[in-house]
Amino acid sequence: PEQIGQPFVGLLDQDQLLDRVGSTDPDEAFAKLVAEARSGAEMPARDWRWVASNGSLQTVSMTLSAAEIAGTDQMGFLCVARDVTEQRASQELLVAALEKERTAVERLRAVDTAKNEFVSTVSHELRTPVTSIVGYTEMLMDGSIVEPDPDQVRLLETIARNAQRLIVLCNDLLTLSGLDSGNINWQAEAVDLTAGMSVVEDSVAPLISGRDLALTLDAPDTPVLVTGDRTQLERVMINLVSNAVKFTEDGGVIRVRLEVDGDEAVFSVTDTGIGIPIEEQGNLFQKFFRTSTAQRQAIQGTGLGLSIVASIVSAHGGQIKVRSAHLEGSTFTVRLPLRAT
Template sequence: MTTNWSRKRALVVALCLVMIVVPLSLDGLDYRSFGGFPAVGFAVALVVYLGPRWLWWTLLVETVVIGAALTRTYEVSPVFGVAGSITVTGPALLVWYLLTRGDRQFEISTQSGERRLIVASAAGALLCGSLGGVFALAEVSPRDALLTGLMSFLSSLAAQLAVLPVLDRASRVASGTRTELIAQWTILLTIVALVLMPQTDLPMLFLIPAVLSWGANRGSPRSAHQQLLVVSILAYLLTFLGRGPLAQAGDGVQDVSGPILLYLFLVASAYVTILISGSVARLQRVTDKATRSASTMERIFESAHRTLIITSDADGRITRFNRGAELMLGYRADEVLGRRANMFYPKYEAGKQARRLGLPGDDFRSLATRMAASREPWDWQMVGKGKRKVRVSLSLTSVTDDDGRIVGFLGVGEDTTDRHAANEALRLALANEHASVLKLREVDRVKQELVSNVSHELRTPITSIIGYVELLHDGTLGDLPSEQRQVVARIARNGHRLIRLVEDLLTLSQVEAGALVLQRAPTDLGAVVRAVCLLLETQLLTRSVELVMDVPDSPVTLLADAHEVERVLVNLVGNSIKFTPDGGRIEVTLRDEEKAALITVSDTGIGIPLEEQDQLFSRFFRASSATDNAIQGSGLGLSIAHAIVTAHEGTIEVDSEPGRGTTMRVCLPREGGAVADEPLVSQ
């Protein structure tokens, strides 16, 4: 396998291999005492550093190197040397797995990472001690094998705790100054030299963990772990060379007590350094996060220029007053801090809010507590600087301590003064509009009553006049000269026109009053269309306009009021006759479709402007084309036709273009029924 190795990686690998081989190759080492430290730590560190990609190559190289070193140092067979190497590579594999779970990044600055390091190093040391004791039984007595296992356990644990933390990638910066950190390094090395080089007393040894704790607290994690590694290697070398208090411990049992005390000292120093450094790193992260959160909240707090934010203690004394509150109420923050919040609202406002909340009193704490519990915004009238009144939509939130006691309140508000003014203006406008609508309804009711009464009153005398005119015209009361007969005929035509106008007014009054009642019966629409066309043909006797009718031979039956449908067709065909110049054509068609009957009246008349077509069915509306051509009409016919078709649950549509004619389509929903014997059509 090939890869691009950086110079740093190659240097680290070389250093680890040297630190594995050298401790195992020194002459005079006793595997029951000082043998092996810190080889196991660097073996584990190399596996963790290179990662899973190089795992098996790393273990193979370590097995060969360690086996060769053990064979040379302890003068054993190569097989025994390779077997002994397993006491190092086996724990290295186990610790790597427990630390990284195969792919997780090694990190001990978190609580979980710190816990994994302690558990993994203890498990690796236990495996190292067990394997060391088992392999030693082949060469030494059971007592020496047990001692070998104990020393292997302690040596392995101390080595891992000294070496592995150096690989941590924690990014915490030192809290101490550069001068302080240089002084701490200097003091640490000086104390190590003064305590471990001469034949000092054992209690002096505990000065070293104190200085290591100083470095772990004030320095960076990397610096603290490097100090731990340096102190561990120096303590091991000096004690191995017979220097310091540990070399003379045990009164003649140097080979047992000295190494045990040394390893326990190193383990204790490692735990102190690792735990303090990790705790400080976590505390710094929490502090940094809290600082960033506080800074963010402060920026949000002060940048909310359109939002009032006020905090107070439980008794209502103001503790924070943001820029939005300053702009809204006119006070500066230094003018209100420490004062009570009731300075912003009058006594009657507090009483009103207390009554809304069902409180017997209006003291701040009970009022604020109940408002916060409601979790709803409340409309408050607040008083700013200069007695300026401001309407605010205010939401309160209670601030509690760890025991759930209320220690303060947070108020967030929005200025709704303009909104309230607009709502009040809108309310007054709606009230005025409602009053106007009521007046218009009353006027409309009076008008409808007037139209209805006048129409009824006109109908009787007009009918009487038409009757007498017909008697004169028929000669019943005596023969009239030709000129007089023409005048009487003209009176009769205008009388009939007037009676139709009265009927239209009565129908319109019924429609507007909702009193139009249809007398539905099975009706043949074909018969209705034929009757209407026959009735209106007399109007074309003096005109050169062609009226064409296209009606199916078979009955087109539906439930309808034949009289009202006839009125619709009379209005539509009559309009076509009025608005079609001589030489034009009018076509009336009836189509029997599956669910409806479709009546179409089309002409080649003057047409209707597009912009006026949406008003075509409004009462009293007359198109500009009718006015311009001086064509008579009341503007009621199409509105009545539309009302009648709508009452039949049908639709009426218009398609027209000036100069190209008009097409009116009436669609009436079809319902089953037999054809009436005699359709109700005027003849």
């Protein structure tokens, strides 16, 4: 009621009015404000700041349209206004929250990039001296420099074994860094998984030497061809079999099988080892995850192997699944699309 009899433009925030129409004079500002409506077109809805009777500002979505007064040559103007103050405030809060989240994501991405670069650099720098340690240790062991005493051979074997573990760790970190950053160049060649079974057998032979484990490998007599990176696919196969050896106690059995199922190559590793608790299997392919059983039994590992395996399989368009239970063994199954003929 306090606004009755006041100029229409008096309802509007004067600073905004000046900015939009270039004047705060009631007549001049009103003429400019309704100029578009006079042409017969309805002005599109636009947010304006209105001044309430108590001096507070409200955000109002407003349209103006012209209407002729019947029987006269006069023209009137219809203003439809809707208070959207709370709605716009909510939208601004949402925009601010999204911007804050976007900034946080960018910072996390920058931190992740820096982490990958750091891991890659450190792994490269660490691998070089460790490789030298391995080389010189082998020279000391084979008598190239001086014939070692039996007690020294045992110590040198420990050095070589742990140095090899460090090299494997460096390679895993480099691979993981490359996978995270997308900097790995995958080869796309014909890979015979049947031939890969022989590589697996040769690679795990030192691991089962001196162990009471039954290892069987079953593969077709003909090539099983897929498209991909030979080194990385062999890494998948070796890693899964090595894990089976690591987590299976003496007296156990490990079965490795390669077969063709429709248009897929299927590689599976079954063991009678310590198994994986069902409630933990959802995290099995996460980086650095180690099962409670492995930790309780102090079985060595970094928790990187299966994460890398899953990433390699996914990059080749395949799938990896696990079937296991606590103390009931495990079966890991990898499915890869066969190479198109």
